Amino acid sequence: MSNELAERLRQIREASGRSLRELERAIHVSSSSLSRYLSGQSVPPWPVVVALCQVAGRDPRPLRPLWERAKRAPVTPRPSASRPAASAASAGRNDLPYDISAFTGRREELAALLEAARTSRMVAIDGMAGVGKTALAVRAAHRLAADFPDGQLYVDLHGFTPGREPVEPAEALRVLLSALDVASARIPEATSERAALWRAELARRRAVIVLDNAVDADQVRLLLPGAGASLALVTSRRRMVELDTVRPITLEVLPAVDAAELFVTASGGARSSGDPEAAAEVLRLCGYLPLAIRVAAARLRHRPAWTVATLAERLRSGELDVSNVLAMSLRQLDPAQRRMFRLLGLVPGEGVDAWAAAALADVPFGNARSLLEDLVDAHLLQESAAGRYRMHDLLRQVAVAEASPDRSPAIARLLDYYLSGMLAADAAMSHETAGAPITVSYPPTALPAFDGHDEALAWLDAEVPDIVTAFELAVELGLDTATAGLAQVMGVYFGRRGGMERWGRVLDAALPAAERLGDRRAAAWLTYRRGIARQFSGRAAEASADYRAARALMAEAGDRDGEGMALQRLAERQMDDGCFEEAIDLLRQAADLQPEATTTQGHVVTRARIGHALVQLGRFAEAHEAATEAVKVARDIDNLHLETMALRVHGAVALETGDASGALELFRTALAQTRATGHRIAEALSLTDIAMAARALGRVVEALDHHAEALRIIHETGERLRAAPILIPYGETCLAAGDRGEAARHLRQAFDLATALGLRHLEAEARRVLAAMNLEPGADPADR
Template sequence: MWTDDPAGGTAQGQERPEFRVLGPFEVLVHGRPLDLGGPRIRTLLALLIANAGRVISVDTMASALWDVDATPGTPRTVRTYMSRLRRSLAPGAALGGGDLIETRAAGYALRLEPALLDAREFERLVTAGRTALAADPVTAADRLSRALALWRGDAYEDFSGTAALLAETRRLQALRLGALQDRIDADLATGAGEALIGELTALSDRHPGHERLWGQLMTALYRAGRQADALDTFARARVVLVERFGLDPTPRLTGLHHRILDNDPRLFPPSPSRPVTGRPAGTIRNDLPGDIADFTGREPELSRLLSARDGVVHTAPTAVVIEAIDGMAGIGKTTLAIHAAHRLAGHYRDAQLFIDLHGHTSGQAPITPAAALDTLLRALGVAADRIPLEPDARAALWRAELAGRSVVVVLDNAADAAQVRPLLPGSPGTLLLITSRRRLVGLEAAHILSLDVLPEATAVALFSGIVADDRPAAEAAAVRDVVALCGHLPLAIRIAAARLRTRPAWTVAHLADRLRQAGRPLAELSAGDRSVAAAFALSYEHLDEAGQRMFRLLGLNPGPDIDVPAAAALAAVAPAEAERLLESLVDDHLLQQPATGRFRFHDLVRQHAQATALADEPAPARTAALRRLVGFHLHTGHRGSRLLDQQHPPIDVGEPPPGCVPAPLPDDTAAMTWFDGNHQCVLAARQAAEDAGWDTWVWQLAWTLDNFHYRRGHLQANITSWLAGLAAAERLGDVAVQARAHRRLGLVYGPFGMPAEALPHLNRSLALAGEIGDTLGQAGVHFVLALHWTNEKDDERALEHATSAQELYGVLDDGKWEARAFALIGACLSRLGRHEEARSHAESGLALCRESNDVYGQADALDSLAAIARETGHHGEALEQSRRALSLWRHLDNTYRQAGTLAAMGDAHQAQGHPDQALEAWHQALDLYRAGNLHPAADEIEKRAANAEG
């Protein structure tokens, strides 16, 4: 929800679905985006949102989706899309109360509360701001700023080519520009001037036909003491209006011109404490550094800071409003604080103070609180002989001097809460803005505002505005590459843009190539005395010894993130100590915490950590740390894989490296949770082992991942892992592992739609297992060969291999795998028309699996019995068996096999003449196959659904 105003309607916060069209299109439920499906479904929903409450005909939808008139098949296709859209919106509909999409005789309509759509909330706030503009400009500025903060880009920007949305897009863009001008009027009415010049210069350049902007810019320039510039602006405006638009300036603009010529005191708003006698007296202290003309983005954060003035005005008499802005080096904390202070200057007419506390300044110790108080008191005009020597007395005098005054104070670059605490005001009327690289959680009275990197659209706008020529517009894709390589970090973007601006011969693509070169990004991101690496180095230098070591070692982590147990293994410390160090790095903004218990670097900070590790961590220590981390993933993953399927032939992974303690996994649910959270980390550990030449660990990690990959349908990842494992086994000369790797590759290639690649691996595995007398391995290969020939529709060969597998498992007295083989034989016999034999084998397999509590085998046998029932025309029985199998697959959290069972259920529903239920089952299967990137299986299901719909 976007409003905390009781007048804004519903106020249930994140318990309701949110629809966002003022920028990248998204629907949020519980603050998380819904997966809406493909581009046409997204376009359909956008069309419904733009016409919320109104009926849209099928013909209109068809025209928007395909740019053609309706055809005989169009209504059916639109209904199909609408069905999928309803499924996608199901969580939101449940929270929002009923079905959001209503079917009408003439088409469809979206039932949507205005407060759930950012565009409608924007319009409500704009109306409230305009209503308050004349009587209460402070409130007006607040409402309008909140409205504008809802924009994250252009309206419906994902659908720029959709003609049906063009009128609504233009309407909203026009409202945005009008609201922006209203907000500037509100700021001008409260005394702002100089702080608006950069913004108004850019706006008048972008919208030269809007005379109101020219007038606002002239007013701001005059208030800043730049009368000549204000008059020159009028001359430029007159030329632009006449030559480009054929219009003479209106009497309002020419009247403003004359008032500026006459130094009209009414161009300054009245101050509550001073009469209007011309320009404000020169006694007002303003220590703020100059505002940045190209300030870009940060609308939500800026809106929050600007609304902080309400706290000063409306809070209890003893309240103090403190905004503590924190974030990593180069994130733009100081820039935001100064920009906000300039925007707020008109509300704090007694003084605008600024002091750099040097919490992170190269070659300079942080300023002591006593020294800072001395500087601040002198800035308020306190004579030197009145300033006490004792720090507590200075703090008391500071609070006394602020009492009754209207002052905004920026305390920049604070080291910690202890440095700032003596500088806090004691009475209302003062707004304190603090910036720090460390999260100042010790300031109980402060409102914490943590800055993140810029969204892509804002990062692109910042880069383009600094370059200030035609190259960014001509190379839009390269610009996106550059800001991504800069990690969307404002400092990095500014430096990169400044380098391009001073090198007219460079293209944006050339700059991107330079940034891409290995080891070069941080070296490239320096200009003059500004350097991203130097900014990070200062943060690193302020860590204690243990924190510096953890930071360096984290630079060795090959994975995208890390959890506490893995970090403990990496650093060979207890988990509690690892968590303390990780949380401290988060507080220092050298590490991010995207989810509870998981930690990751910003890309550029990762590069700095890697460079620091190479420079400061001895090579033996680096190797030992990486072995502990890889060993952690191997041993934890091995335990997890054994829990997922205890029938999987085990391997011996030895003992963990010294200092490495694997994570405890009590059951298969915990194992799946661990694999889901650490999948990419284990893959990265396998790659790191391969790069380091640790071949035994390479194939063992492939084995470790195998069960999880199969359950989740991560077949491409499994192929990659086992190819690496096979190569490692060949380097080791380990024939048994080679046979295992060939067998697993043969198993995975089939469902991935590559049977030609599968068969050579299976034949080689069978040969190698025979060479070393591995009966269990031979049985396994026959089992997989049966699956292969089943996929190839050669049921005779499939039966032959299934029977061989069953016989070999019987020789080995391996009852569980023999039971699974019985079920496989049953499926083969059924397809050959030998239904009674098939049922007997499948039921025998099910009984044996139940005796041994083999849940996986039971589900497999139930799938076989369902297939037999379908083959014999008993579709009700087939559905019942499939439902039982599906329940077990879900219990095992095996999404790959769930998809297969759902596909079979769709077939049974279709045979029973229930197309809606068939489509529902197929679509569920389709979603699971797509989630696992199993495109051949997904394509097959999509064909079935399309045929049923057609």
């Protein structure tokens, strides 16, 4: 946006003598939106400019050319301290591991790195294993944080992690884009498109990105910044000679003086400096590698009876390399600690918390937490964040070598922990997931306690990446029961946060597992859920085929609830095509499968969807009756999300029958409930409802504000299927505000989207409004 326009708007606001809250009441635009307009983060609709001028007693006409130039210019959002979660740049996000408190030496290398950051956008740190590449990169990134305020990101590329394949560039790009708050459903499937989106996101930010443990130049090439001021710090055991634009910094082993300083600091002081000859031998046996020195020093610090000579003797008894130091360290562990260390080497994801470790080792939660802390103290485990633990690659190599060849029982326990955790999170959100019975062969010894939606969603946000990685290992190991169960319950997360294409791939992998188990009911439910994933990924025909197949399988298995839910989804597809009578017929078939006086989720959904179809047919009295019944049942089962669905039908009836004020109150109640449940997509739909009611009351400026907020949420979630029903009423409100160009733009976007996704009803609706404007869907969008 033009800085000049933002400055003029601030002058007008000052001339009005009103606060943002007072302006909010005067022109019916939220104070948060006003703040974005006045700070230059977004361009206000023209009616908002007019309203501001009227309040201040100014003529808005001189601002029109300035406003039009700002509308045509690309918008570069700036971080907003008042709304960090919605900020495009997610200012201040810091994913870096903890900085090592006893960081020693590397003065010249650190100075060179900090200097390179002023002139280069890419610095590569190379050196042998254990030499301190990650420690230097993390130290530098923390030092540079103030110069790169839009984020400090970290990703482990696992280039040399024992037992793991290096992270593919496509997956690394997904992780990095997610760290910039790009919704998973917005992230393209093609690697080249992901790389382009990544470069575009970085071009308007100042961020520092640590790409740790790269296998080679090919792995990082697409992850490097393009235009803009961001900085990438790459670490690898290989030199990045193929990357001409990267500034290289090579780490050698520590000089003797720095190694000695590190040993004294890490071992706790005077005792380690009292025998310089023995200390020198310890450093030599550790190869002057920081990792080996820290592990050896930790052994001395926790063995009061040892001298430095004792430590040297223990090191001398074996080979003089890092593996020997680590093996010696393991010999100091008691059996429980050593067993936990071995099992942690099997963890397929980035790390674990104490609950996962307890399940992995089949020990009580308190024991697991103590063992993890013991391993952290011994420098055999890193606490990457409070309560989260990960293992260094070299240590993982030792752990894997020590572990039993049969890892299936431990992994099965871990998978059942994840499965139980997701079911507990679902219960905390009152989602009431239906489906085939899920078998938990190894009930976990403990689970985190979730106090409502927020805590459950926070746990899912943290754990789902590792759960997906564990699911892939379950498929590899042939753990079919866990595979089928996890795929079912993952919809709890992907349905709320987006990522339907990813869930679809999970379900594709799980269906063969259900077939091998001979579990036809599980196969039916997995097929049904794959239909949902396909429907919300824009694959309408395949979704309908899955729903029909699932219905047949449910009927064979005698699962009346499942058959009814498949019919509900088929009805939803009929409504997408504008076939509302046919949809009602399918929904009534679904209702016939439900027992009388039922109080289930399926009953609420059936009645609410019947009400929605009746509204579209103009049968408002019947729609009101269906919605009333749905609200009552939803309240009986205490499900806010489903109550919101029914309230939206009530509001639609009121709006269509001329009671816009009543509709507005119902829609506001629905919005409050969607925010209480954390359902972002439902929030956007409720905001659109409110905008339509406000427009009907003649409050066009207020309506535009709500439309813009709804569209912003949809863009954040990336759920393309939900954008069309939001864009059409947005276009109609723009038309009511006299902004024909914006109306045409939104309606054409809606038409193109509905056509691509097979939403024939919305395609026809967009065409109808455009025709009323004497425009065709493919005409010149510059029409005014």
